[in-house]
Amino acid sequence: MKKPLRSVSMYYPLKSIRLIAVFFVIFALGAISLHLTSARADTSNIFIVPPQENAVAGQPTRFTLFVQNPGTTDIISKDYDSVMVTVGIDDQKRVVKAIGMEIAPDGTVTVPAGGFAKLTYEFELPQDMTGTVSLTLEDLKSSPVLFAAVPPVEPQDREEEHASQGQLVIGEKQNEFQPFLKNLSAYEPVYFLFGVDPGLEKSKFQVSFKYKLFNAPFDSRGLNSLLDGFHLAYTQTSYWDLESTSKPFNDSSYKPELFYLVPKIDLDLPWVKTFGVQGGFQHESNGKSGEDSRSTNYIYIKPIMQISLFENAYLTVAPKLWVYVMNEDENNPDLADFRGYFDLQLQAGRPMGLCLDTHTRWADAGPSIQADLSYPLTSFFNNGLNLYLHLQYFNGYAERLKEYSSKEEIFRVGFSLSR
Known part of the structure; x- marks a missing residue:
């Protein structure tokens, strides 16, 4: 050569x-x-909506963030792709990572001027977290919220629960085998x-x-x-x-x-x-x-x-x-x-x-x-x-x-x- x-x-x-x-x-x-359409994400107001149903320890748990933009220009940011949250009961606290469920492929979120964006996140609740659990954002300013967490469902009870739900959407059942x-x-x-x-x-x-x-x-x-x-x-x-x-x-x-x-x-x-x-x-x-x-x-x-x-x-x-x-x-x-x-x-x-x-x-x-x-x-x-x-x-x-x-x-x- x-x-x-x-x-x-x-x-x-x-x-x-x-x-x-x-x-x-x-x-x-x-x-x-x-x-033309830009602003810094730190001008927004953030509100947490806790899980609406009882969370299950050791399983994925979802919560919602409402990001309000009081400014006159759109906020376009990559800060919301994932967030670190602290969950705790009494003096027991854990820091876990919550992943955005409906974020754009490149991780950007747009909050329109004078409006808000609704963002859903999912994290795995620690196995030993049952009772009244507090949830706080690590890097974003917001007030903490409380939600209830119950112990994991036994396998037999889970099968009965699924049987009562009726037909599922294609993909939901398959995802159970893709954790x-x-x-x-x-x-x-x-x-x-x-x-x-x-x-x-x-x-x-x-x-x-x-x-x-x-x-x-x-x-x-x-x-x-x-x-x-x-x-x-x-x-x-x-x-x-x-x-x-x-x-x-x-x-x-x-x-x-x-x-x-x-x-x-x-x-x-x-x-x-x-x-x-x-x-x-x-x-x-x-x-x-x-x-x-x-x-x-x-x-x-x-x-x-x-x-x-x-x-x-x-x-x-x-x-x-x-x-x-x-x-x-x-x-x-x-x-x-x-x-x-x-x-x-x-x-x-x-x-x-x-x-x-x-x-x-x-x-x-x-x-x-x-x-x-x-x-x-x-x-x-x-x-x-x-x-x-x-x-x-x-x-x-x-x-x-x-x-x-x-x-x-x-x-x-x-x-x-x-x-």
């Missing part, structure tokens, strides 16, 4: 400059509208993109998810919370030649992963919205044999910081550093020369608006950049279509494992489920 010259020109063709210009013009237009489904969520962007330049032969799709291995009843303030950060993840990226008659897959990357996430490290800086650190082990291979086989492994660390720009705009900075472990020396011994050891992710935009996400890698062969621009289509279809319009530009090396030493420039357009 022949390597390119180490001294790589930074000249880009006129076509590339035009594509990059399109990205930044569209993004700039979205940035101009950031102030861990709430631990499954999107990870890397999920999309289907058609190749535009040079053509359909460069089409691409990606699926990705992560799974939280440990969950409640661990106390978030206790030693058991250390287990809370372990996740499994899987990402598959396939490169599809839609130009050919037989529509073959030119290459695919299969990436199982085990990582640990520390989701919150308080820096006590007013302009830092979130800060955490992720680190783990990832395998990547293309599933082929013989001369086409490619595989490697990474151990990486990735600090993640989200910075508030102006009110409802955010900038995420996530540098990722890795080392190669047990790299396949027969078919891709010099992969590091083209993929490097460092990736800088910069993501800027609005939760329900334009978002530009860039990844830049530096290697001996030269730099590589991928830019993804997305916009939610919900507003165009009366809140009936939950997809993003997605544009992607790549210029550099090692997007695909099979031809990692070849430099490519590709422009794609399509749709994404998550970004």
Whole structure:
């Protein structure tokens, strides 16, 4: 396999400059509208409505928040995706995480000016919490409420209770056999993109998810919370030649992963919205044999910081550093020369608006950049279509494992489920 010259020109063709210009013009237009419907979430008033029926110890329990916006501009915030609550009886207290049940896929909540939003949350009530239980929000200002909790129902009584309910909606009964489904969520962007330049032969799709291995009843303030950060993840990226008659897959990357996430490290800086650190082990291979086989492994660390720009705009900075472990020396011994050891992710935009996400890698062969621009289509279809319009530009090396030493420039357009 022949390597390119180490001294790589930074000249880009006129076509590339035009594509990059399109990205930044569209993004700039979205940035101009950031102030039209935005306000800070801390100007709202919050009221808790406790469970309306007796809660059952050891089982999921739901409560409602009414978020009132007395201001003159809409509040668009990601603060309500999940909340930490304290539940207690007398001197016995536990801090648990409550998950929003009807929050938008990207975690945003909109509270209209002069109006309110009704939000439903669910948490698992500790097994030993029975009687009159108090509920208080940890990070949001509100008054505590009380509700009644009863012991778990015995199996025989539960069967009689279900028999008296009559026919259930499809999905409700199946969900009883999926108690861990709430631990499954999107990870890397999920999309289907058609190749535009040079053509359909460069089409691409990606699926990705992560799974939280440990969950409640661990106390978030206790030693058991250390287990809370372990996740499994899987990402598959396939490169599809839609130009050919037989529509073959030119290459695919299969990436199982085990990582640990520390989701919150308080820096006590007013302009830092979130800060955490992720680190783990990832395998990547293309599933082929013989001369086409490619595989490697990474151990990486990735600090993640989200910075508030102006009110409802955010900038995420996530540098990722890795080392190669047990790299396949027969078919891709010099992969590091083209993929490097460092990736800088910069993501800027609005939760329900334009978002530009860039990844830049530096290697001996030269730099590589991928830019993804997305916009939610919900507003165009009366809140009936939950997809993003997605544009992607790549210029550099090692997007695909099979031809990692070849430099490519590709422009794609399509749709994404998550970004």
